[in-house]
Amino acid sequence: MTLYSLTYTLHVLPALIWVGGMFFAWMILRPATVSELDTPARLKLWPEVFRRFFQWVWAAVVMLPVTGIGLLHLRFPSLETAPAYVHVMMGLYLVMLALFLRVRLLQLPQLRRAVELRDWPAGGAALGRIRRLVGFNLVLGLSLVAIAAARPIF
């Protein structure tokens, strides 16, 4: 295995875990909990789901730029000569990071507080806000992977 293929693998795996985790949460787990659990059980479940998933997302948000910049240096002479899709990737990464930090640092504590106080309407509102942002981040993540795979020439 060359250094490039190792770095490439360590770049693609965190992308897979982050985007795939959001896909599973949004498309599979969310509708399953809506159909099978009552509101208090659902609102108690999600903070625990996020606590476990976000440990992996933290690892991904560190690994992606480290390995991405590694790939940049191994493959292209400089950042200026890297193709536009790599610049798009970096820009979308920053947007995805900002949305993740908003959910993790602002909205998840609101959900936890509402669950502790057994304030189910406030908890439902907080979970709704998280759902919207995670949905948006999922669309960004899927688009980013599609752009990375297609390597379009702008």
Ligand code: HEM
């Ligand atoms: C600072 C952030 C990032 C940098 C600097 C970066 C940089 C790079 C570079 C240089 C490549 C190799 C391009 C090539 O071989 O033509 C690459 C590939 C890739 N990146 Fe990123 N990346 C970043 C963030 C992300 C994120 C957030 C994701 C997805 C969530 C992602 C997904 C991918 C994928 C799937 C590939 C493989 C594309 C393919 O060869 O089919 N990257 N990245």
